[in-house]
Amino acid sequence: MRDSPVDPAQANETEETNEAATKAAVFCAAERLFALHGFQNVSVRDITADAGVNLASVNYHFGSKDALLFEIFRRRTAELNRERARMLHEANDRHQGNPPVRDILEALFAPPLRWGSPENDRRISIQFIIRSRSEGNEEMREALAKDVSHLARFADALVKARPELARDTVYWRLHFCLGMVHNNRFAEFDRLHVLSDGATREGDTTALLTRMLDFAEAGFQA
Amino acid sequence: MRDSPVDPAQANETEETNEAATKAAVFCAAERLFALHGFQNVSVRDITADAGVNLASVNYHFGSKDALLFEIFRRRTAELNRERARMLHEANDRHQGNPPVRDILEALFAPPLRWGSPENDRRISIQFIIRSRSEGNEEMREALAKDVSHLARFADALVKARPELARDTVYWRLHFCLGMVHNNRFAEFDRLHVLSDGATREGDTTALLTRMLDFAEAGFQA
DNA sequence: CTGGGAGACGAACAGACGTTTGACTCCGAA
DNA sequence: TTCGGAGTCAAACGTCTGTTCGTCTCCCAG
Incomplete structure (x- = not known):
């Protein structure tokens, strides 16, 4: 785990970034799905499927679903x-x-x-x-x-x-x-x-x- | 199932009503828990435990959790x-x-x-x-x-x-x-x-x- | 060339969820 | 007294949940 990973917000929608592209994809997909359907109505599987990444990515990059939510919020x-x-x-x-x-x-x-x-x-x-x-x-x-x-x-x-x-x-x-x-x-x-x-x-x-x-x-x- | 059961709202908090007391208890407990903690954060088990009734009461009296929610709302x-x-x-x-x-x-x-x-x-x-x-x-x-x-x-x-x-x-x-x-x-x-x-x-x-x-x-x- | 860490992946975990089932009790009508 | 439906209950159902595990690939420092 490096100290300063690529900023997901800056890497917005640019899946070409050679590093941490999946983290940015998760961040964007999660924000959109949460905003559209509500926090509890969106599962980790929904997010990862929408972002086109593996199921474990959320917990690997953000720790937990709640931590991901809080990071977007913050x-x-x-x-x-x-x-x-x-x-x-x-x-x-x-x-x-x-x-x-x-x-x-x-x-x-x-x-x-x-x-x-x-x-x-x-x-x-x-x-x-x-x-x-x-x-x-x-x-x-x-x-x-x-x-x-x-x-x-x-x-x-x-x-x-x-x-x-x-x-x-x-x-x-x-x-x-x-x-x-x-x-x-x-x-x-x-x-x-x-x-x-x-x-x-x-x-x-x-x-x-x-x-x-x-x-x-x-x-x-x- | 009779046509006009005891109105849960009228039987409010009066668990002495000899009939359909559990329906009223479920109604009240559900409304309170939903209002305090959010719809998705309250389970059927939370409601029935709080009301002191059996788990199956919600589905028996209201059909489903969503139907209960909608009846309170309506x-x-x-x-x-x-x-x-x-x-x-x-x-x-x-x-x-x-x-x-x-x-x-x-x-x-x-x-x-x-x-x-x-x-x-x-x-x-x-x-x-x-x-x-x-x-x-x-x-x-x-x-x-x-x-x-x-x-x-x-x-x-x-x-x-x-x-x-x-x-x-x-x-x-x-x-x-x-x-x-x-x-x-x-x-x-x-x-x-x-x-x-x-x-x-x-x-x-x-x-x-x-x-x-x-x-x-x-x-x-x- | 080689070892090791970062990351992606499929698979499985344990638990909570809403719902259903079947048996049991009770009471009013026949 | 007998029958049947309404209501309660414990138990289990299948599904979906967030999370974790072990393995594999890849890349870069040594």
């Missing part, structure tokens, strides 16, 4: 958090450390929405993350609970942007905004599509972002 | 929809068939919030419903997708209350509101509690309802 949440933090940082730079509510919320909404756009390769990743929020095992939920520092930065920025609001009011409204984001699942989009008889298409990501920002920004004005 | 969603429809009807009566946005949203928010209050027996039921939205099998998701008529009444009322808004705008904002509701899970409350360092307690249901209505009503003003 990597993707880290990437999402990094992108959100970067946008929040840019908003701070743009507004001398005191960005308005809309810019803060954009840093929260835009990354998962961009990932979720139909033409984006990360569409699967965001579905995986959302799913891990409800189907994740104890380890994953613990990691989510521990990682409040990431959200705390957004909460602090919002408190600074709306100093007249009580702190707990800001926390609750941030909670509502997160609910808006996490509801962006395939099934929910389908129901909305049926309800509106085809009037609402989720294809236009920037338009959806504007809709969400309009709604949430107004919510913070209350 | 009953609870019907109860929730009925309560929401009743509140929307009352709001219509109060305002001559044209209730304001806040009253419509209250009919949407209040029932699940009331159920979710700590002292309420239905706290488990609402967790079950929320869970079924992401963990439900094909049959349950199909039932959710088909039942747009229930949501359509809320959408129509909102369109009537805000005629200056485009229809798809109203649909999207209703979608956002549903996200706010469905995010009210145990795990999410926990994270919010950690984030706010104990400042936000979910105990006061009416206060939470006010917070949600303030936020969502303002969102519809945008």
